[in-house]
Amino acid sequence: MAGLRHVRTGPSTISLPDTRALHLDPEVAAGPAAAFAPGSTEFAHLHGAGDGSLHVCLPEPAAATAIDMGWAEWHPVARMGAFPPTLVMLYGPRDEAELDTIWHLVQTSYAFALGESTGARDER
Numbered sequence: 001m002a003g004l005r006h007v008r009t010g011p012s013t014i015s016l017p018d019t020r021a022l023h024l025d026p027e028v029a030a031g032p033a034a035a036f037a038p039g040s041t042e043f044a045h046l047h048g049a050g051d052g053s054l055h056v057c058l059p060e061p062a063a064a065t066a067i068d069m070g071w072a073e074w075h076p077v078a079r080m081g082a083f084p085p086t087l088v089m090l091y092g093p094r095d096e097a098e099l100d101t102i103w104h105l106v107q108t109s110y111a112f113a114l115g116e117s118t119g120a121r122d123e124r
Helices: 060-068 098-116
Strands: 007-011 020-024 044-047 054-057 072-074 087-090
Touching: 020 098, 044 098, 054 098, 060 072, 060 087, 060 098, 087 098
Parallel strands: none
Antiparallel strands: 007 020, 020 044, 044 054, 054 087, 072 087
């Protein structure tokens, strides 16, 4: 994930200290506000060692599809309406096939942050 263009890793602006976040360079962060953690260009973060789950911002159709397919669930603050329905938790992958699916969803989050994706296509 750290190899994506215009992405730097660092602490999360909204999660625990051992969380590693993906921050998009501000000059290319053309996605809507719902593509990021509030007040930042953080579009995803990986939870601490041994967890493997991630929080990502996905376009609403992609988030709904990921949930329907069993790859994600709404973040509690999104469920409460305190954050847009773009914030989901992706379950940690258990094998290479699941890793491929999670990687696809991270790339969808990245495209959303860049302003390149509306989420209209099928997200597996």
